[in-house]
Amino acid sequence: MKNKIFIGNNLDWLNSNKMSEFIEKVGLVYIDPPYNNGAKLSYKNSLGTDEWALAMEQAIKASYKYMSQDAAIFVSIDDRELVSLKIILDKIFKKENFVGIFITRQAQRSNAKHINTIHEYVLCYAKNKQKLPEFKINRIDIPEEKLMIDTIISKVNEEFKNYGHDSAQHLLQDLIQYFCSLNNIKWLRNYNNIDEKGKIYFAKDLSTPGKPRSVNISSINLHLDPLLTRGWSSDRKFIKLYKEDRLVFRRNRPYEKHYLNEAQDSAPSILNFYSRQGTNALKKMGINKLFDTPKPVEMIKFFIRLGCKRNTYIMDFFAGSGTTAQAVYEVNKEDNTNHNYILIQLDEKINKKSPVFDECKKLGINPKMQYILKYRIDKYLQINNRTIDYDFYDA
Ligand SMILES: C[S@@+](CC[C@H](N)C(=O)[O-])C[C@H]1O[C@@H](n2cnc3c(N)ncnc32)[C@H](O)[C@@H]1O
Numbered sequence: 001m002k003n004k005i006f007i008g009n010n011l012d013w014l015n016s017n018k019m020s021e022f023i024e025k026v027g028l029v030y031i032d033p034p035y036n037n038g039a040k041l042s043y044k045n046s047l048g049t050d051e052w053a054l055a056m057e058q059a060i061k062a063s064y065k066y067m068s069q070d071a072a073i074f075v076s077i078d079d080r081e082l083v084s085l086k087i088i089l090d091k092i093f094k095k096e097n098f099v100g101i102f103i104t105r106q107a108q109r110s111n112a113k114h115i116n117t118i119h120e121y122v123l124c125y126a127k128n129k130q131k132l133p134e135f136k137i138n139r140i141d142i143p144e145e146k147l148m149i150d151t152i153i154s155k156v157n158e159e160f161k162n163y164g165h166d167s168a169q170h171l172l173q174d175l176i177q178y179f180c181s182l183n184n185i186k187w188l189r190n191y192n193n194i195d196e197k198g199k200i201y202f203a204k205d206l207s208t209p210g211k212p213r214s215v216n217i218s219s220i221n222l223h224l225d226p227l228l229t230r231g232w233s234s235d236r237k238f239i240k241l242y243k244e245d246r247l248v249f250r251r252n253r254p255y256e257k258h259y260l261n262e263a264q265d266s267a268p269s270i271l272n273f274y275s276r277q278g279t280n281a282l283k284k285m286g287i288n289k290l291f292d293t294p295k296p297v298e299m300i301k302f303f304i305r306l307g308c309k310r311n312t313y314i315m316d317f318f319a320g321s322g323t324t325a326q327a328v329y330e331v332n333k334e335d336n337t338n339h340n341y342i343l344i345q346l347d348e349k350i351n352k353k354s355p356v357f358d359e360c361k362k363l364g365i366n367p368k369m370q371y372i373l374k375y376r377i378d379k380y381l382q383i384n385n386r387t388i389d390y391d392f393y394d395a
Pocket residue numbers: 008009010011032033034035043044278291293294295296317318319320321322323324344345346348369
């Protein structure tokens with residue numbers, strides 16, 4: 001089986017030769033270490049900064065050789081250790097491979113004495129930034145854009161079905177104007193066409209910078225005169241677009257149909273993924289009390305979609321409740337990909353004072369972090385009618 005869960009200290013596993021088959025095979029690392037901010041949690045969360053930094057540096061350094069040349073690492077953190085983490089990552093990956101910092105919004109805390117901190121960070125580095133694929137993402141995978149796009153598509157679709165093309169076209173113009181001014185955006189203006197099936201698209205120009213040329217492809221009956229100052233896309237591209245039913249003509253000129261639900265953008269630096277979404281994912285499975293700081297599944301899916309442009313291993317060596325595993329399952333299902341995960345989780349006893357400890361007792365789980373992890377993944381697989389598909393290497 002290709003998914004792997006290793007129980008024990010991440011440094012021990014990463015430095016052992018038991019994982020050597022994964023060297024240079026990992027296309028994405030996501031980690032969410034204890035933030036070391038003193039918050040009382042089910043797992044250990046308060047070391048001295050030096051001790052914490054040393055453990056982080058050693059583990060990340062040990063993980064470096066597993067990353068493929070085109071890989072990226074994403075690390076969650078909050079204000080407290082942000083600076084020491086940045087210094088560690090700069091040292092290991094070098095400043096030229098710093099990709100950027102995401103800010104992830106968090107719910108308002110009302111009891112702050114001074115600053116109501118409503119964000120955390122995710123630091124991103126590439127093993128080799130020159131080889132890192134572009135971080136293009138479908139706009140519908142960005143939460144606030146998804147809502148807008150879904151709204152436009154469903155309203156226009158409804159209008160198209162009930163009143164036909166012209167009426168839908170009017171509505172589309174109104175919606176574009178409304179959302180562009182509401183959200184202060186311009187890109188949406190391009191998506192101002194509706195095809196014969198009621199789908200909204202952007203007619204993308206198919207001329208290219210370069211030498212003027214004529215096009216003669218008799219197999220698809222396409223004959224174009226040369227333009228004055230620009231060239232045309234390649235014959236191969238025209239044939240491909242034709243076969244995909246994406247070639248559209250306006251005033252005798254060919255365009256590519258680019259549908260609204262496929263609109264892409266580079267990754268925004270501020271992300272609206274809230275911690276409570278992580279808890280909600282567990283709630284859906286009836287196990288929300290089983291872990292105190294699960295990350296939002298959608299956030300890790302977002303990073304996988306950004307960073308993995310081919311099937312690969314996704315590694316998380318601070319696995320916690322195994323959100324990364326669920327994210328991998330969901331991306332595979334939704335995007336038809338075939339990623340695998342490698343998780344490492346310390347053999348760690350749950351703090352007896354934490355409500356998580358009581359929940360473990362209630363569910364008959366041995367109160368250690370690795371059994372919470374296993375329980376969560378098994379529950380996910382069971383709910384989705386899937387069989388267990390990972391190897392579990394217990395401590
Ligand atoms: C913040 S939690 C991760 C939560 C996870 N992202 C999730 O969504 O469930 C950090 C986890 O790292 C684990 N951990 C701490 N030190 C570790 C080490 N040296 N090796 C492996 N795991 C470790 C802790 O037991 C804890 O479960």
